[in-house]
Amino acid sequence: MTATDQPNPATRTTMNPTILPCGDSALVLQIGETIDADANARIIALNAELEARAIPGVEEIVPTYRSLLVRYDPEIVRGADLEVLLLDAFAHQADTRDAGRLWTVPCLYGGEVGQDLDELAAMKKLTTQEVIALHSGAEYRIYMIGFAPGFAYLGGLPDILHTPRLLKPRQNIPAGAIGIGGQQGNINSVGGPSGWRFLGWTPLRTFDPARAEPFLFRAGDRVRFRAIGADEAQELAARSSAGETIIQPEPSGERA
Amino acid sequence: MSVEIVSAGPMLSVQDKGRTGLRHLGVSTAGPIDAARMALANALCGNPVGAAALEFAGPAGGFRAKRPVRFSVTSGGCDIRIDGRLVAANESHRLRPGETLAIGVPQGAVWGYIAFSGGIAIPETLGSRSTHLRSGLGGVDGRALRAGDILPLGEDDEDAPCLRPESPLRAVVRRDGPVRVVLGPQNDYFAPEIVERLTEEEFTITPQRDRMAMVLGGVQLPSQRGHDIVSDGTVPGSIQVPGSGLPLVLLAESQTTGGYPKIATIISADLARLAQMPVGAKVRFSIVTRDEGEEILLADRRNMRALLAGLVAKPEGLLRSEYLLSCDLVGGIFAPEEIVQVASSQDGGTLR
Numbered sequence A: 001m002t003a004t005d006q007p008n009p010a011t012r013t014t015m016n017p018t019i020l021p022c023g024d025s026a027l028v029l030q031i032g033e034t035i036d037a038d039a040n041a042r043i044i045a046l047n048a049e050l051e052a053r054a055i056p057g058v059e060e061i062v063p064t065y066r067s068l069l070v071r072y073d074p075e076i077v078r079g080a081d082l083e084v085l086l087l088d089a090f091a092h093q094a095d096t097r098d099a100g101r102l103w104t105v106p107c108l109y110g111g112e113v114g115q116d117l118d119e120l121a122a123m124k125k126l127t128t129q130e131v132i133a134l135h136s137g138a139e140y141r142i143y144m145i146g147f148a149p150g151f152a153y154l155g156g157l158p159d160i161l162h163t164p165r166l167l168k169p170r171q172n173i174p175a176g177a178i179g180i181g182g183q184q185g186n187i188n189s190v191g192g193p194s195g196w197r198f199l200g201w202t203p204l205r206t207f208d209p210a211r212a213e214p215f216l217f218r219a220g221d222r223v224r225f226r227a228i229g230a231d232e233a234q235e236l237a238a239r240s241s242a243g244e245t246i247i248q249p250e251p252s253g254e255r256a
Numbered sequence B: 001m002s003v004e005i006v007s008a009g010p011m012l013s014v015q016d017k018g019r020t021g022l023r024h025l026g027v028s029t030a031g032p033i034d035a036a037r038m039a040l041a042n043a044l045c046g047n048p049v050g051a052a053a054l055e056f057a058g059p060a061g062g063f064r065a066k067r068p069v070r071f072s073v074t075s076g077g078c079d080i081r082i083d084g085r086l087v088a089a090n091e092s093h094r095l096r097p098g099e100t101l102a103i104g105v106p107q108g109a110v111w112g113y114i115a116f117s118g119g120i121a122i123p124e125t126l127g128s129r130s131t132h133l134r135s136g137l138g139g140v141d142g143r144a145l146r147a148g149d150i151l152p153l154g155e156d157d158e159d160a161p162c163l164r165p166e167s168p169l170r171a172v173v174r175r176d177g178p179v180r181v182v183l184g185p186q187n188d189y190f191a192p193e194i195v196e197r198l199t200e201e202e203f204t205i206t207p208q209r210d211r212m213a214m215v216l217g218g219v220q221l222p223s224q225r226g227h228d229i230v231s232d233g234t235v236p237g238s239i240q241v242p243g244s245g246l247p248l249v250l251l252a253e254s255q256t257t258g259g260y261p262k263i264a265t266i267i268s269a270d271l272a273r274l275a276q277m278p279v280g281a282k283v284r285f286s287i288v289t290r291d292e293g294e295e296i297l298l299a300d301r302r303n304m305r306a307l308l309a310g311l312v313a314k315p316e317g318l319l320r321s322e323y324l325l326s327c328d329l330v331g332g333i334f335a336p337e338e339i340v341q342v343a344s345s346q347d348g349g350t351l352r
Helices: A037-053 A078-092 A117-124 A128-137 A230-241 B037-042 B194-201 B268-275 B290-309 B321-324 B336-350
Strands: A018-021 A025-031 A058-063 A066-073 A102-109 A138-143 A152-155 A170-173 A177-181 A184-186 A192-194 A199-202 A222-229 B002-008 B013-014 B053-057 B062-067 B071-075 B080-082 B085-087 B092-095 B101-103 B112-114 B150-152 B163-166 B181-184 B203-209 B213-217 B238-240 B248-250 B262-265 B286-289 B311-314
Touching: A018 A078, A025 A078, A037 A058, A037 A066, A037 A078, A037 A138, A037 B062, A037 B071, A037 B150, A066 A078, A078 B290, A102 A128, A102 A230, A128 A222, A170 B071, B037 B053, B037 B071, B037 B112, B037 B163, B037 B268, B037 B290, B181 B268, B181 B290, B194 B262, B194 B286, B248 B268, B262 B268, B268 B290, B290 B311
Parallel strands: A102 A222, B181 B286
Antiparallel strands: A018 A025, A025 A066, A058 A066, A102 A199, A138 A152, A138 A222, A152 A184, A170 A192, A177 A184, A177 A199, B002 B062, B002 B150, B013 B053, B053 B112, B062 B101, B071 B092, B071 B112, B080 B085, B080 B101, B163 B311, B181 B262, B203 B213, B213 B248, B238 B248, B238 B262
């Protein structure tokens, strides 16, 4: 775990929120302009507070790294009034730090999907085993789910593994690919093009619209990776494609 | 009850009111690019405005039904034929078993809609029938429709009348004037003279467009604070500016979060008008406040409700000019009202 990627329960920094308009039906409440675990924890706590308040006219709430987007229906609540309600919720949100659920994600390192593993090791002057140990030794925070259905943005990647994206994105990266983009890690939820570098693949389906619970992760959860072999990957993949949820999280706890 | 796709254009997809409440899980709304036109298509068929219908760009394709249905097409001056016989857009018509409906390319618009009475009744995915092409979600296997696809239809009252607007349809969307935007959320990334460029210069609609976004050309908007932000939430209408400086307008199928600064957001009432502009068209922007944008949205919804509430039954006995022109009128007609009377009296109760 790095010092910056999990909220520090000892500090409760004062963060001044800014409210920005996002057209005629959405507002953004923002704290800071950088990736910061404390700011992210405040955003996720505010999300919970707003869900609990169930403000009429609020249609969707999207927590991201350091801001929260609220879509509203101006026929029910006007933006000017909603700004006041948002600032009040921010000032009075419950003073809790939910540590998030901890997921242990099986990962088959290398192979066809983890095509960049060896090259990354060479770039970093490490052995392949050292890269695997670094990647699977860290605990990651899911800062947000975004871009595509169930796509998890992970913070907590060890500094030495920070690597720029490819200049030219590849066209077909499969679901389950586990990679690195800049300072972030990810777990691909759906197949598609990507300029990230990929170290491995998980048979876990983080998004499966046919499953009773289509989405596994939510923002604020924590993730660890567990290296698995090809046989176990194949067995888990079979259970996964049968619609089974192959891992269970450790429950979240209050940290404050 | 179902509709068979006999032939399909490249961008024919099932859409409904869209998927709401899932943006925090990375799932965007999808739904129609032009919700007003789709609502009208549905209402003309007696469907709820958010029922599932078909969206198309370019040629729509050919369609057949197993039982009599009503359908309507809303899209500029589209070529619509039942077994070769031309019928009008923006009103509903009957399609009988064995007849083939052929729908051409929207004229003066990009996105068109086809509704069938009863609505398309494919199973819902995450609460909606809308197709999200990029992630392969919803619709029929998450893809554009193909020849041979069979689409089930919902319950329908076969005796219900065909409908048309009460008075000649004024444009469902405004056709003139600049497209209005609300500045933000990241307009402070841009120098004041660059923000001025947004309203002082003319942008061009480029061919780089799909259901996700459209790229505008002609004017560059370089950011003085770089073109990377810590990714945050986006909405349809967000004007993102990537490193090229060429603005990118997000549409119904956009990603839910993004890492480019957003100089402004197009107001809801004007977004479809922009999306309906053909490639090569010129567009100007003007700035309104958030409060003004909300007022415009509320007025726009009132107008739309009035339009939909004002639909009237078409007098089906009355022979329309395109029908008369398509007939082989041997001997000619010098008193067309006589034919009308005969046809009306046979039709009985549908003249409401």
